[in-house]
Amino acid sequence: MMNYSSRPPEEPAVHAQDLTVVRGPRTVLRGLDFTVPRGRITGLLGPSGCGKSTLMRAVVGTQAKVTGTLDVLGSPAGHPALRTRIGYVTQAPSVYDDLTVRQNLDYFAAVLDPGRAAADRRHENVTRAIADVDLTTHADALAGNLSGGQRSRVSLAVALLGTPELLVLDEPTVGLDPVLRRDLWQLFHTIAAERGATLLISSHVMDEAERCHRLLLMRAGEILADDTPEALRTRTGSDTVEDAFLRLVDEAIATGRTQETTQETTKETTR
Numbered sequence: 597m598m599n600y601s602s603r604p605p606e607e608p609a610v611h612a613q614d615l616t617v618v619r620g621p622r623t624v625l626r627g628l629d630f631t632v633p634r635g636r637i638t639g640l641l642g643p644s645g646c647g648k649s650t651l652m653r654a655v656v657g658t659q660a661k662v663t664g665t666l667d668v669l670g671s672p673a674g675h676p677a678l679r680t681r682i683g684y685v686t687q688a689p690s691v692y693d694d695l696t697v698r699q700n701l702d703y704f705a706a707v708l709d710p711g712r713a714a715a716d717r718r719h720e721n722v723t724r725a726i727a728d729v730d731l732t733t734h735a736d737a738l739a740g741n742l743s744g745g746q747r748s749r750v751s752l753a754v755a756l757l758g759t760p761e762l763l764v765l766d767e768p769t770v771g772l773d774p775v776l777r778r779d780l781w782q783l784f785h786t787i788a789a790e791r792g793a794t795l796l797i798s799s800h801v802m803d804e805a806e807r808c809h810r811l812l813l814m815r816a817g818e819i820l821a822d823d824t825p826e827a828l829r830t831r832t833g834s835d836t837v838e839d840a841f842l843r844l845v846d847e848a849i850a851t852g853r854t855q856e857t858t859q860e861t862t863k864e865t866t867r
């Protein structure tokens with residue numbers, strides 16, 4: 597195996613080739629090829645059910661029945677060495693309502709880095725993570741009393757505890773009002789810029805696309821585009837990424853490139 601330091605710095609954070617995932621009777625990811633560049637924010641966008649969470653679970657190594665090639669930070673996805681190098685926030689993050697912000701983080705820090713000897717380091721990491729998400733003044737508030745946006749930031753702080761190189765955030769802005777969404781995106785940019793971290797962020801809201809450096813547009817288990825928001829708009833002659841997405845969907849249907857729709861509809865109705 598290649599040694600980490602000898603690898604070129606431009607090697608992507610994630611590299612997938614023919615990535616396929618089967619869940620129950622369905623193939624939910626169909627032979628995907630894509631890369632996620634380092635130090636950038638990549639948006640994984642597509643409608644509900646297209647496979648965003650499945651793809652993220654494959655990247656963090658918690659998804660069963662994954663075939664093809666999937667390299668993450670230079671190791672195969674799921675490799676034990678990646679555990680502390682990846683921060684992951686699931687779609688329904690678990691924050692304990694009856695604990696304060698700091699107690700929540702203390703708990704997760706202890707899980708991540710157990711042992712009496714690590715106590716000082718943990719305390720430092722917790723304080724830093726709380727400051728990173730701008731919750732220092734709320735550190736002693738019960739999580740149950742926080743607003744939706746503040747709770748999202750607690751989850752993000754948990755993911756930041758181990759100073760991860762790759763952050764995988766599954767729909768972190770869902771249900772937040774526009775101001776909180778903007779604030780959270782600003783925070784993502786700060787994390788990418790100041791830490792050089794790689795962020796993979798999913799959303800089913802297309803207008804979040806413009807906030808990303810790069811986009812993976814998904815539909816029905818396939819990747820329609822892997823590009824920058826600007827290049828996508830230019831290439832499709834669209835004013836917005838949402839329009840670009842719709843054009844790409846029409847194109848895929850017209851050229852028969854999509855395997856979905858008819859197949860899935862038949863399955864649903866004959867069940």
Ligand SMILES: Nc1ncnc2c1ncn2[C@@H]1O[C@H](COP(=O)(O)OP(=O)(O)O)[C@@H](O)[C@H]1O
Nearest residue numbers: 619620622624643644645646647648649650651
């Ligand atoms: N346990 C399961 N068994 C079979 N199919 C599943 C299961 N869980 C999810 N799916 C299917 O996998 C597809 C992708 O789901 P998911 O990755 O959660 O999509 P997204 O995150 O984009 O909403 C969906 O069409 C869903 O119906």
Ligand SMILES: [Mg+2]
Nearest residue numbers: 648649650687
């Ligand atoms: Mg999902």
